[in-house]
Amino acid sequence: MSAPRSPAWWVPSLYFSQGIPYVVVMSLSVILYKRLGVANGDISYYTSWLYLPWVVKPLWSPLVDITGTKRRWVVLMQFLVAAGLGLVALAVPGAGFFKLTLALFWVMALASATHDIAADGFYMLALPPHEQVWWVGLRSTFYRTAMVLGSGLLVVLAGYMEAGLGRPRAWSLTLLAVAVLFLGFSIWHALVLPRPERDGPVGAGRSLFAEFWRTFGSFFQKPGLGLALAFMLFYRFDEAQLAKVSPLFLLDARSAGGLGLGTAQVGIFGTCSILALTAGGLLGGFLAARFGLKKMLPWLISGMYLPKLAYVFLSYAQPGSYPVIGAALAVEQFGYGFGFTAFMLYLLYFAEGAHRTAHYAICTGFMALGMMVPGLWSGRLADYLGYQHFFLWVIGSAVPGFVLALRLKVDPEFGKRT
DSSP, X not given: OOOOOOGGGTHHHHHHHHHXXXXXXXXXXXXXXXXXXXXXXXXXXXXXXXXXXXXXXXGTHHHHHHSSOHHHHHHHHHHHHHHHHHHHHHHTTSTTHHHHHHHHHHHHHXXXXXXXXXXXXXXXXXXXXXXXXXXXXXXXXXXXXXXXXXXXXXXXXXXXXXXXXXXXXXHHHHHHHHHHHHHHHHHHHHHHOOOOTTOSOTTTTSOHHHHHHHHHHHHTTSTTHHHHHHHHHHTTHHHHHHHHHHHHHHHSOGGGTSOOOOHHHHHHHHHHHHHHHHHHHHHHHHHHHHHOHHHHHHHHHHHHHGGGHHHHHHHHXXXXXXXXXXXXXXXXXXXXXXXXXXXXXXXXXXXXXTTHHHHHHHHHHHHHHHHHHHHHHHHHHHHHHOHHHHHHHHHHTTHHHHHHHHTOOOOTTTTOOO
16 A cells, blocks of 8 residues: 655655766766766767667566566665666776776666666656646656756766866765765665555566567557657757767867866856756746646747757857856756656656556657767767857757657647646
8 A cells, every 4th residue: 555655755856866877877977088088989979878778678668567566676776776886986996997887887777777667657656647747847857956966066076086086086986975875865765665556567467478568569559659759769869969068068178169167167067057957847847737738838849949059159159257157058957957848748648558667668768769879979070060060050950859849749638737
């Protein structure tokens, strides 16, 4: 029987902890490798391949859906990620750190992707639909706050320690701190997560193999599948390229077209963006719950794309004023938090049905594919075009996602809080 706890006890912490391994693998690793002397092209190429576990997680998402409980999967994967973080921390100062840490990040990514399947399924089981919509703004905000933590406070910590301890040891201690933090979240969720009555194997009593293919195949029979998949692949086409290059742009010397910031400065700007990101996510979730996703969709997607003009301004002006740089980055983060709400709500909407856990995982797998492939070339493309022309290209590459989003078929009543 489900424990009578408010979602406030576990939704923020669950999605904050869901974001931690993702930001370490996909964002913090970029800054780590840059500070340890790895080339830009190699950083974007190899760290983009780390998306692959999130891309292929639909292949084992039915197993999470039809074996055990989502709660058990969540807790188990969190302890596994905590162990992985500790091993990465030990590997950073050693010889051959690049290959070894990439391999460990792969293991972490696999555990994190499995955790995502279970956590998202648990969210949909533990909350009724109207509560899912109400909490989606905070859910995505805390997830994104974890991402800002990884490119903000943790980077500041590493930056301040670099001078006295050297870069390898500073980054090793930073990652060890993350491991301890994540272990704390693991213990917390083992104690406080509710136990929904519906949380159990789907299709119990049937052949595991048969149920696997029935679950997987039913996704591809959903109406409007082609448009939905195109949207999942292209909504973040611009963001997929920007995410890998933006920290390199901030850290690169002005003579190379960057802003010439130090590690701690990049971390401070990332930390200050938390408030803007939080405001954007909260506003997006509130408006979607008030007016419904369909009515708010044009506004949400505009908020997703237009603020990226901030990077065009920064690359051409190369301002030396920290308040100006901070304001530009805050505007972009506010827009991202606001517009990303539309994406998360649509995935919940499209995944509705008997196998919502597996179907939602398949949706996020296509989302991860849309992030992985553009990231593979983004670093080398930025080197070839230069930052100014690259950010102009990023703005242009938002057009397909914008057009596809406007064509989505959404129930006008979906998302409205009653």
